[in-house]
Amino acid sequence: MITARVRSGVGEMAGQYIEVKTQTGTSFVAYLAVAEGGRGPGIVLCQEIFGVNAAMRAKADFLAEEGYTVIVPDLFWRTAPRIELGYTEQDFQKAFELYQNFDENLGVEDIRETLNYLKTLASCDADAGLGVVGYCLGGKLAYLAGCRIPEVACAVGYYGVGIEKALDELANVKGRMVLHIAELDKFTPPEARQQILDAAAQYNNVNAYVYEGVDHAFARPNSEHYHKPSARFAHERSVTALHQTIGPVYDLVALWEEHIRHEFDTRDVPATMATMVAEPYVNHIPTLTGGVGYSQLARFYQYHFVHQNPQDMKITSISRTVGSTQVVDEFIMSFTHDSEIDWLLPGVTPTGKYVEIPMLGVIQFRGPKLCHEHIYWDQASVLVQIGLLNPQGLPVAGIETAQKLLDEEMPSNTLMPSWSSSEGKSI
Structure with a gap:
């Protein structure tokens, strides 16, 4: 050889x-x-x-x-x-x-x-x-x-x-x-x-x-x-x-849950990074925060994410789709904005407001290690809830976006001024 x-x-x-x-x-x-x-x-x-x-x-x-x-x-x-x-x-x-x-x-x-x-x-x-x-x-x-x-x-x-x-x-x-x-x-x-x-x-x-x-x-x-x-x-x-x-066959759900356990529960950055490939990346889409490569992502986790999240931050799972190479997670993240959150509200001083936001994560794996995360949410809803955006006259909503995800019976189309004009019309 x-x-x-x-x-x-x-x-x-x-x-x-x-x-x-x-x-x-x-x-x-x-x-x-x-x-x-x-x-x-x-x-x-x-x-x-x-x-x-x-x-x-x-x-x-x-x-x-x-x-x-x-x-x-x-x-x-x-x-x-x-x-x-x-x-x-x-x-x-x-x-x-x-x-x-x-x-x-x-x-x-x-x-x-x-x-x-x-x-x-x-x-x-x-x-x-x-x-x-x-x-x-x-x-x-x-x-x-x-x-x-x-x-x-x-x-x-x-x-x-x-x-x-x-x-x-x-x-x-x-x-x-x-x-x-x-x-x-x-x-x-x-x-x-x-x-x-x-x-x-x-x-x-x-x-x-x-x-x-x-x-x-x-x-x-x-x-x-x-x-x-x-x-x-x-x-x-x-x-x-x-x-x-x-094959091989990997339990992607177990691997993903181990990753988020170290992110939010143990708040252990080395353990978090150990669940990922050698050169991973994370992209929080609305705020362009995260990191590409081990050194940048470890820095991000250590100083701007894992230890910065509010103590009452909670994830409520809504749905999960598991494929052969990725997991798509739908969830609601709730927290009190009692500390500065660089990744979510960069540069915004704490407001003390309670926030609930629907989120979607697309989690890609390479073998048994997490390769990348694409995390999506409605930033306008967050800004409305902490008082930085006045929703009056704008097609945006606040905590209702999370509430309706939990209760589909809540009224739809409340942001559409023309909605009442179609009432009673034939279909």
Whole structure:
């Protein structure tokens, strides 16, 4: 095993290079990222046409944080072993040359060999099967691996090139397959895209998604076509499919409640941060408060949040929706404004007013750790309740917004001057 720590343009990588020995006696190098916690379901990650470069290693490390043990095999080992290309014009030319001379069938066999090797690792839990994820060239190879290798329980292909030429193989898929397609991808023109969608629609275990207004490589950070909303949406769909087929399964509710227990009950900042990924972020939408990254968020929690909240602050749960990667919490937060609250009312001196506000939290997880929080509330309602905003003549309300959430029988449309004009009219 080769155990060199890797550095690249995106920083130090968490994994290491290893050597995969094939049944025919040959071998090739691969990048290994071990699952958070030391053991998890196995994934073979298939490279773009640029080799096992910094971008692919970063993808492997990211999936390792999700709880997977990931191997990225060097699929160009026969013609250009250990090549790493960037994204300059010269790099693109070299990458396309490698792509044109690449044998896809041999590539699938390399994936098979890597899967066999992956199963032997103590850090891999293969009980529920294995996954294959790929991008660009790797997206096509992930597709072919899902069609040809029975032990692939889940195959995920991002903007795979040429899938429409192998749609007859879809009937052989034993596990789950997810395909992500960019609407503007010139390598998958509209006619080819429609052929893929039509074929996928014939199978319950195959899902194909089109991302509007984005181009090839929309999920590669720092690329010309990177589109963060689409990339995040695709990632959530990918991880959900992987969770449902090969695991792992996490109790997100327990993880979330442990986090808020340290925020509001024990008021323990180190314990709060320990529930989160290495570089988390929190965004309180109305006031733009929170932090991005460990140091900024820990500072925010220590000096502007955890120890600043009023002693009588209380959370009343209204509803909770739990997905595969996130929790959406609806709740009412109540407190007496008897101390300055930087995150909620920055710069406002205590008024002594009692406040109740409806809130919504979208809590994203990466593996067993909280990744980010998006917290929403109606700031106008808060300002009305503490006396800083006169609601007269404005379409805003005070404590009624929380009260109506608890009692839906309260009158609706009281802020609409025209509401009475429709009384008695036919519908």
